[in-house]
Amino acid sequence: GVDASEEAIEVAIRHGKDTGLIPEEEANSDETSANSEYKLRYQFGYAETLADQKLEFDVVTALDIIEHVPDQTHFLCTCLSLVKPGGAMFVCTMNRTSLSYALAVVGAEYVFRFVPTGTHDWNKFVTPDELRSMVNHYEDYEVLNSLGPSEDEAAMVLEDVTGIKYDPFKLRWGLDPNDTEVNYIAHISKN
Numbered sequence: 001g002v003d004a005s006e007e008a009i010e011v012a013i014r015h016g017k018d019t020g021l022i023p024e025e026e027a028n029s030d031e032t033s034a035n036s037e038y039k040l041r042y043q044f045g046y047a048e049t050l051a052d053q054k055l056e057f058d059v060v061t062a063l064d065i066i067e068h069v070p071d072q073t074h075f076l077c078t079c080l081s082l083v084k085p086g087g088a089m090f091v092c093t094m095n096r097t098s099l100s101y102a103l104a105v106v107g108a109e110y111v112f113r114f115v116p117t118g119t120h121d122w123n124k125f126v127t128p129d130e131l132r133s134m135v136n137h138y139e140d141y142e143v144l145n146s147l148g149p150s151e152d153e154a155a156m157v158l159e160d161v162t163g164i165k166y167d168p169f170k171l172r173w174g175l176d177p178n179d180t181e182v183n184y185i186a187h188i189s190k191n
Helices: 006-018 047-052 072-080 098-111 128-136 138-144
Strands: 057-063 083-094 156-167 172-176 183-190
Touching: 047 072, 057 072, 072 083, 072 128, 072 138, 083 156, 128 138, 128 156, 128 183
Parallel strands: 057 083
Antiparallel strands: 083 183, 156 172, 156 183
C-alpha cells in the first residue's frame, strides 16, 4: 500500500504486524521491504511520484480523498494511470446533494463534531456523473500529459457506483446500490 500520510502507513504496518501479515523485523522498519516473501508492503508516497516512475498496480484506491484535492481530474487520472491492464480502481467520495450538505457538512462538522469544522467543501463533492466524465476523458488526459496512450489501447470503464449508508439503528455502515445521495463508492476497471 502507498499513502501520502506517514501516520496511515504506520497504522497499516502496525496492523500488519498484529495480524501476522508482516513479519516482526519488517514491521519495525520505516517501510516494508520490496524483497519480502510477503506480498503485503506499505510505503509513504504520492500518486504523482509513482506515475512519474511508470509504476502500475492491480488495485488502486482513493478513499475519501478526491473531494479534498485541488485538481480532481488531474488526481483521478494520475491514479488511473497507476492501474495495470485488467486491474481496478475504487473511488469513495461524497455526492454533491442537499442531503450530503446537511449530513456531511452541517451534521458531521457543526452538530456532532465528528470532524473539524472546515474539513469539507461541499462545492468539491463529486457527483457520479462528474466522476463518469472524468473517467471518460482519461485517454485525452494521458496524451495531453505525456503519459502516452497505453500500448494495448486499454480503456477505463466505470463499472459500478454503489451508495454507502449509515444505519443509526444497527450502528453500522453498509452498501446500498439504490442510494448514492451522500456517500458512494465507484469501481473503475482498465480493460
